[in-house]
């Protein structure tokens with residue numbers, strides 16, 4: 121057996137590491153960063169704080185914040201125009217998954233000028249991503265996506281009406297600055313939903329096929345951290361230990377899912393694109409049912425997920441029950457019809473879940489009838 125491992129990038133972690141941002145940019149030779157953030161975060165003081173921090177260090181900063189929850193190709197191109205107009209020399213991506221993905225795509229766009237679809241990873245577009253890109257520093261303000269340590273970005277191509285996955289090791293942030301204090305102000309609801317995304321990354325990585333004991337070790341440890349600390353972070357946003365452990369578990373999730381994702385994400389993606397359910401909540405809703413489904417293929421691994429979450433029942437069912445108990449404690453619903461999924465959408469959900477690439481490394485093969493049964497179990 122031969123395999124190649126590459127562990128991701130420089131990670132600065134801890135309360136106050138944001139203060140190191142100017143020095144990190146200086147070490148890259150950057151003097152004119154473009155700060156990429158989104159509309160939601162712009163309603164908080166955080167982008168202005170970061171801008172002021174950079175300006176105090178003598179850097180010339182421009183801000184681009186026209187990024188939606190599902191960033192589009194037009195927004196990416198507008199961001200690249202801002203980069204050029206400012207004569208920027210680095211991107212600082214600040215926020216949740218959306219601005220971090222937009223920042224990666226803007227960084228790509230500076231020297232890659234074909235229509236964005238040409239770089240679609242599903243069509244071999246990664247081979248077209250060449251040469252050094254402008255350096256990117258990623259600063260997460262949620263604990264869920266882990267995009268600060270991943271090499272991909274998901275962008276909606278409006279004309280094609282679909283999402284394109286951009287993937288290249290060159291898109292990996294040069295530095296991830298993970299400062300838990302930036303998550304203290306996150307509302308309980310967003311803390312719960314994004315935290316379940318972090319859990320799903322770790323669970324899917326741990327269960328996915330493929331040989332990656334390093335990713336497995338990271339994933340099962342982070343599952344235990346979410347089990348121990350998500351409740352506390354939701355109950356008290358200023359619980360420093362809980363915020364720190366959740367941000368680390370989120371970063372670990374994206375390191376681990378280099379190994380692969382699975383059926384939960386294939387179920388969740390159409391719930392977002394067809395029914396408008398947030399990504400974290402969609403994962404949360406489907407996770408117990410996916411664990412029961414996968415228990416037939418990898419019962420020991422599913423049982424280990426349950427033990428890591430603190431389940432007293434050491435059977436595979438203990439894992440599904442532990443997730444359901446966690447969902448109840450963090451105040452998330454468990455039924456699709458309660459989050460706006462319509463009866464008439466089932467066929468489209470099944471169709472799109474089947475087309476989704478994530479279940480390719482799920483431990484149990486998924487047929488359309490399986491997706492239908494899984495959606496119905498959560499209906």
Ligand SMILES: [Zn+2]
Nearest residue numbers: 317320321399
């Ligand atoms: Zn996810």
